[in-house]
Amino acid sequence: MSESVHELLKAGKPWEQTSDRMVRMAVVGGGFGACFHWHEHPNCKVVAVADPISDRRNGLMERYQCETAYETLDDVLADDNVEGVAIFSGAPDHARHVCAIMEAGKHPFCAVPACFDLEEAEMLAEIKESTGAKYMMAETSWYRWETILARRMFKAGIFGELIYSEGEYYHPMVGEEVQGLWWRDGQKTWRYGFPPMHYPTHSSAFLVGVTGERILKISCAGWGPEEPWCFDNVYGNPYSHEVSMCITDQGHSFRCNVSWSAHAFGERAQWFGREASLYMPDDAGRPYIIRCPEGDITEFPDYWELVPEKMRYDTGHGSSHAFLTTEFIDAIVADREPEVNLYEALAMTVPGIVGHQSALWEGQQMEVPQYG
Ligand SMILES: NC(=O)c1ccc[n+]([C@@H]2O[C@H](COP(=O)([O-])OP(=O)(O)OC[C@H]3O[C@@H](n4cnc5c(N)ncnc54)[C@H](O)[C@@H]3O)[C@@H](O)[C@H]2O)c1
The missing domain is CATH 3.30.360.10 (Dihydrodipicolinate Reductase; domain 2)
Known part of the structure; x- marks a missing residue:
């Protein structure tokens, strides 16, 4: 055993910014979707938000300091300025929405679960492979x-x-x-x-x-x-x-x-x-x-x-939201697969x-x- 448990309880090497690249994110779904930290990551800007429910849309605009708001995911997919989409729609829609995001040439970050049935699981794998999109699931x-x-x-x-x-x-x-x-x-x-x-x-x-x-x-x-x-x-x-x-x-x-x-x-x-x-x-x-x-x-x-630094506060689920946000943005910046791929x-x-x-x-x- 090389490391002691006491060492593992400490963070170790702190997060460091390694690039000036800004990932242009959209956030879709203003319920659980309003609890993340996109605007606080130094390599991320929220360039669009969407929800057909106006209160929720406004909540997303306020939370992420974003002035571009749409009603639907389809509007977001038509926006060439968007490169990553954090999708927080209802669970039965995830696979369909994620496939549309990947087919539009964008990277999906999706709420759990990944899919509802085995056909959808296969469809996700096929489209991920053919598009090369970087998918991450937001498992807290x-x-x-x-x-x-x-x-x-x-x-x-x-x-x-x-x-x-x-x-x-x-x-x-x-x-x-x-x-x-x-x-x-x-x-x-x-x-x-x-x-x-x-x-x-x-x-x-x-x-x-x-x-x-x-x-x-x-x-x-x-x-x-x-x-x-x-x-x-x-x-x-x-x-x-x-x-x-x-x-x-x-x-x-x-x-x-x-x-x-x-x-x-x-x-x-x-x-x-x-x-x-x-x-x-x-x-x-x-x-x-x-x-x-x-x-x-x-x-x-x-x-x-x-x-x-700006993200070091708890927004729920055992302080996991800041870590999910960081991993997705860091993976896009480094051009690697996210950990929860x-x-x-x-x-x-x-x-x-x-x-x-x-x-x-x-x-x-x-x-x-x-x-x-
Ligand atoms: N711990 C966790 O990981 C955790 C916690 C809560 C929720 N979730 C997941 O997050 C997702 C969202 O949860 P919720 O409680 O906010 O659900 P919800 O049903 O309250 O909200 C979904 C939102 O997505 C919007 N939406 C749906 N389709 C859309 C589209 N095509 N375009 C734009 N907006 C669209 C809806 O209008 C709605 O506001 C769910 O999949 C849920 O399973 C995960």
């Missing part, structure tokens, strides 16, 4: 600070063999909040009855984003309440709670849960190696702890120096698509197609 769990630490511990060999990990995402659809998420102007939104395992990436990033492993097989159990949203949704989905067991290409096991019904909240993981383990804290008071040969460590990492995105998304099918088949274990 990938850049939670505990995940960055786990990735560093894995690379430094501190876990020994990392034989088992668990990732979970719990977002109960109850109370006032759910009305705003499920309904807009009297119409159901895309979130109404969305199959939990079609939204697996907040959980699966805790495996794929740490060890780089691929999920080869999955078995999933589903549960749903006797309530309308599990009968009359457009997905034909009866479940609000899905729990999966996965086997990786390294022969390791991974538990992957997504639930809209469990009385728990947030995204959380724990990683078990033969020589060390790492536990994320949760909202019910379970503690954060690293158990390793150096002893039990409870010091939390501080990674702010890894992003440009299309193949990582599919490795996080596709197991969930297959997992939901497994649940519909009463937990039958199924093989997961691989891409890239």
Whole structure:
């Protein structure tokens, strides 16, 4: 073991500007899309924003200090000044929108998940290869600070063999909040009855984003309440709670849960190696702890120096938004693939698509197609 855990808890080399190149970004979708840091990265200027809903469009203009506003993604794609598009439309539209962005010769940064079915996964891979676009998925769990630490511990060999990990995402659809998420102007939104395992990436990033492993097989159990949203949704989905067991290409096991019904909240993981383990804290008071040969460590990492100075403040999801923004812009500037590229995105998304099918088949274990 060459590096100590204490060293890995510190940022290390701070972010440094290496070029004057300005990436000309557009931001589409003014809900979650208004929580990022594009205008604060020294190599990025927001040259357009879009949303058909005027309040949201105005919110984007204000947040990103941008004077050019459109109603739709199509308008953005027709603007030659735009080279990258951050797209935050509803989940079922992602693959179609990302393909249109790549075909227009622009680089997509897309909210999770990557796609809804296997045909879309193939279409994304094909168009990415033919256009050479740089795709990045905005998976927040990938850049939670505990995940960055786990990735560093894995690379430094501190876990020994990392034989088992668990990732979970719990977002109960109850109370006032759910009305705003499920309904807009009297119409159901895309979130109404969305199959939990079609939204697996907040959980699966805790495996794929740490060890780089691929999920080869999955078995999933589903549960749903006797309530309308599990009968009359457009997905034909009866479940609000899905729990999966996965086997990786390294022969390791991974538990992957997504639930809209469990009385728990947030995204959380724990990683078990033969020589060390790492536990994320949760909202019910379970503690954060690293158990390793150096002893039990409870010091939390501080990674702010890894992003440009202006961006060093928390806008949610474990301070990950600034890190996602930085990685995409830095990748375009350096003309390299972003860390959370299309193949990582599919490795996080596709197991969930297959997992939901497994649940519909009463937990039958199924093989997961691989891409890239
Ligand atoms: N932690 C996370 O990573 C996280 C958190 C929240 C949301 N999300 C994801 O972000 C995405 C957006 O979430 P949200 O809660 O804001 O959803 P939302 O449905 O409230 O908002 C989507 C917005 O996109 C706009 N839009 C849709 N199609 C458009 C088009 N063709 N042109 C211009 N605008 C268009 C809509 O008008 C709407 O304002 C979702 O895919 C969601 O899964 C991720």
